[in-house]
Amino acid sequence: MSLLRLFKRGYQDVLNILYPRLCINCGRVLYPHEDLLCHHCLSSMTLTNFNPSDNPLYNRLAAIVPLQYATALFLFDQHGAVQNLIHRLKYQGRQDVGKLMADFTKNYFDEKSFHPAFDYIIPVPLHPEKQKKRGYNQMTVFGENLGNYFGVIYGENILLRYINTSSQTKKTAAQRRQNVAGAFVIPNPEKYSGKHFLIIDDVITTGATIEACAETIIKQVPDAKVSVLAMAVVL
Ligand SMILES: [Zn+2]
Structure with a gap:
């Protein structure tokens, strides 16, 4: 040495x-x-090991909005390590969790030999006021690392949130859907004709927010393809 x-x-x-x-x-x-x-x-963390086009999350979301793939890395565990990791990422600025989750995603996709040709990775957008208060979008490091792994553009300004919706946590599924309907917009939809978007999120519970994002994309860019990836899912 x-x-x-x-x-x-x-x-x-x-x-x-x-x-x-x-x-x-x-x-x-x-x-x-x-x-x-x-x-x-x-x-202690449970990988879903989902087939990206046939799993409970995909079946739930694709019944409402047409999707290519929908999957999640981990099963959400109340008071467990998955919940704690995501809490630290969202509320304590621990963006290194995003890097770790991107590493997990790469391993998971490699193990499944799952290499679809996404054109854009986009986060569920935060309203600018909420992002300013938090100081960051908790998906940035996750999305940037995924973008690097897969050679895909990560874009935070493709899909925007222009209505600051109230908190979703105490609402029923129907109320959640109503609450976020019409909250999102793509400012330049003509640029994205025929593209495949991967929407990323931290935890999918009812899926109402991510459905609203997917619906916005398909409405504004009718020939676009949409897929969904979350760090964790509540089944
Ligand atoms: Zn430990």
């Missing part, structure tokens, strides 16, 4: 002692090969 590498390794060891990397879920000190999550917390 070269002197420089030895020095670098020693420096890293000192850093790890002074500022140990901790599991984002349980707080245990991470081993060098672990990334954000310890082995125990990682193994």
Whole structure:
């Protein structure tokens, strides 16, 4: 080992002692090969392992709006590691969770030999006021990393939200659908004729918001294709 590498390794060891990397879920000190999550917390998370065009999420959403694919990485676990990861991403600025989720997505797509030719990856847009308050869109790092992996453009200004809808959490499915209908717009739909959009979101519960996004795209760009990917799904 070269002197420089030895020095670098020693420096890293000192850093790890002074500022140990901790599991984002349980707080245990991470081993060098672990990334954000310890082995125990990682193994507590349930991958859906969904077939992207035939699964409960796809069947639920595609009954309402025509979709090519719809899938999610993990089953949502109330009070579990998946919920905690997404909470830290959304409310504590932990965008490194987005990178980790993009890594999971790449592995999942590779394992399924699933390599569709998306043209654009777009997030469920936040209303500008909400984004300003939060300081970021929690999908940015996730979307940018997915874009890099798949050689696809990640665009946050293709689909916009122009109505700041009230919180969805205490509403029924019908109320949620009503609440977000007509909240979205594509400012230049003629640019996207025939393109395939992958809409990404953190957690899909009823799916009302993502349905409204997909409906907007198909209404404004009738020959577009739409697919959906979420970090987690509530079944
Ligand atoms: Zn842990």
